[in-house]
Amino acid sequence: MQFLKSLYIHNTFFRYIAVLAGCFMLSFWIPILYPIAWILTLVLLGLFLFDIYLLYTHSKGLVANRVLPKKLSNSDLNPITIVFESFYPFKTYISLIDELPQQFQKRDFEHRTSLFRNEKKEFEYTVRPVERGEYVFGNLNVYASSALRIIKRRFVFQKDQMVPVYPSIIQMQQYDFLAISNNLTQVGLKKIRRIGHTQEFEQIKEYVAGDDIRTVNWKATAKQNQLMVNQYQDEKSQPIYSIIDTGRVMKMPFNGLKLLDYAINATLAFSNVALKKNDKTGMVSFSKKIETFVPAVQKLTHLNTILEKLYNITTEYTDSDFGLLYAHVKRKVTHRSLLLLYTNFEHISALKRQLPYLMGMAKKHVLVVIFFENTELEELISADAEDLQTIYHKTIAEKFSLEKRLMQKELQRYGIQTILTKPEELTINTINKYLEIKSRGLL
Template identity: 50%
Template sequence: MNFFRPLFISLRLWFTLTGFVLAFVLAYAVPLLFPLVQVAFVVFLFLIGLDGWLLFRTEAGLFARREVPDRLSNGDQNPLTVYLENRYAFRVDTEVIDEIPFQFQRRDVLFRAQLQARETRAIRYELRPTRRGEYSFGAVNVFVLSPLGLLKRRYQFEQGKLVAVYPSFLQMRQYELLAATNRLNEVGVKRIRRLGHSTEFEQVRPYTTGDDVRTVNWKATARRSDPRGASLQINAYQDERSQPVYCLIDKGRVMRSPFEGLTLLDYAINASLVLSNIALLKQDRAGLLTFSDHIGQLLPADRRAGQLLKIMEVLYRQKTRFQETDYESVYATVRTNIRQRSLLLLFTNFETVSGMQRQLPYLRRLAKDHLLLVIFFENTELRALLDQPTPDTEAIYLKTIGEKFAYEKKQIVKELGQYGIQTILTAPENLTANTVNKYLELKARNMI
């Protein structure tokens, strides 16, 4: 049984057997062909035996290894590699079937490769997970055919591997790298000119060409004057640091809507991770609060080493709930635990003005003590509907309803702005860039 378990029959063998059946039928009608068909069939049986001997005479004729990261990035294309090594003394054809996790719902992970004797080959492909959690990989199945191509021998490697899918750390690294090289404009982040200067004093230093003459410190200049001439001294300022930045993530039912495979909650989580990293790079303190019908987890703002890892671990465990969000509990938690004025980025979704107005009293109270930025989403499916032509009365009716909903989104932005509440209305795919843009704009305007 151990011999027959890895043994499989190729299509070439089935087709050849079908041909011999037809040949024997023809030989029944033409007896002169019968001896020739018999000899050919005996030769064919010998070739089958030879093929089996070639494939099974070497105990480990082929080696394969799957290289998969310990963590996958949610919503991104993650590279995977299958390495093949032919240890036979002849050329082989291979069929590689990788048993990927069921969450991907794919049945097309099949690769074919031809390897010469002692050749090594790398097969690369990508997977895009759309849910956080643990993913279980199965075996790497490699079917080997000799040059005769009649039989197949199956090899199995990498029996089971558990991989965790985390929030989009690949996107976070991309933004971090572009920020370090001043190329954030490549992902849609605008260059924002800082207005004025911050009020955090750094030092008194000598004046150099290009400094703002309004920062001249005349008293220090008088004290340091010498007979050869006065040396101007200026006050040097630095960017204000250690400003608390909190991402408030709504996990209620309004965040379960899927767009391109990801829920709104996953878009918010990915954007929160990127923004927290950018805030830490800007020397601000990053924190986190998750909530739905009750408060989830509160991570106080900090910028010490390991804070980003704590944020990632908290975001990894978040799940949407079907209940309506309790904003009263959010306000009470913020008032109790966040005493210093902070930038609060509230990731939520409002579909109607009436839905927003029910929560408006709590939003106004939050905006009274903190700088509140409400981030909610455009309905991209609705936008696609509005761009379509209207060939009949039903299409006109649907488009009219869609325009009403789109107008309500704009009304929400307008009404929140009347109370001094900052807003971002964005498509899910543009969430990260728009959020980082707004954060940099608020810092440039010295609002935080």
């Protein structure tokens, strides 16, 4: 049974059969072709048995191995490597079919190549998951055939490999590297002009053109007989909380990814940058109840705790209770903190219902409300209107777009910081706002 399960007929074999069938049919009018057709049939049968002998005399004709990372990164292109080697004494033609996880809904994966004796090759492809969770890779199927291409022998390797899909680790590492190398401006992160300075002293240095004359240290100047100034730095160890709304408004998808997952990816990347800037980071997720609360801590190992909590967050199909969030923040977050609230409002009436709670949090903390532009509406607005129905659709879209800007102004009117962003630009804009708040000394 094992032999029969591994034996497959090559497509070329059916072409040979078609030629033989044509010979038998023509022999009805050309009788001399009839014995030739039978000879060819016996030859094909002999080659069939010989091909079986070639492929099955070596018990270990092929070896293949799928190399998976320990974790896949959500919304990113993750490389998967397959290494295979042939031990057949002849050139082998390979057809490789990897059974991808059902979440990808891809059933036409195939890679073809050829291998000489003892030759080793690598094949790399990428997958882009758009959901967190467990992804199970099925069988790694390798079909080998000889130059005759009459039959194929199936080899099966690495059954049911599970790999978890976590929030975007690749994106986090990208911003981590840029923060260390001070190349944040390459991806749109901008330096904010400092207005005044914070009160955390760093060092005394010589005066250079452009230094604030208000920071001149007169005692040091008298000792050194040259102008010396105090240099200050951004305050460190400040508590920062990422608050994620897991209600139904965050279920909306853009480019295959839910708003919730955009917020989760941004939270992970931002938390990593804030920890590298020596601030304390924590997180809260809420809907009808407080689902997750991680107190703000200043340890790099704390990022693993945040990562595991983000991995298990799910979207609820109910309206979120901002009153409960306000009470929880008032009770648990006792020090003045930077609160980054990831949510979404589609109507200004929805914002006004939650405005008293937002104002309550903004009295003691620096609150930044982050909500999203509807990029599909923006595309509709920018398109040309060619008929009455399109004009109607554009008018409604412009109304919704205007409401977003009115909500932003309404929040700013009450002293609440805002970010109105496209989903794909969320991480950049969040880190920009963080750098701005730190530079302006608002926290």
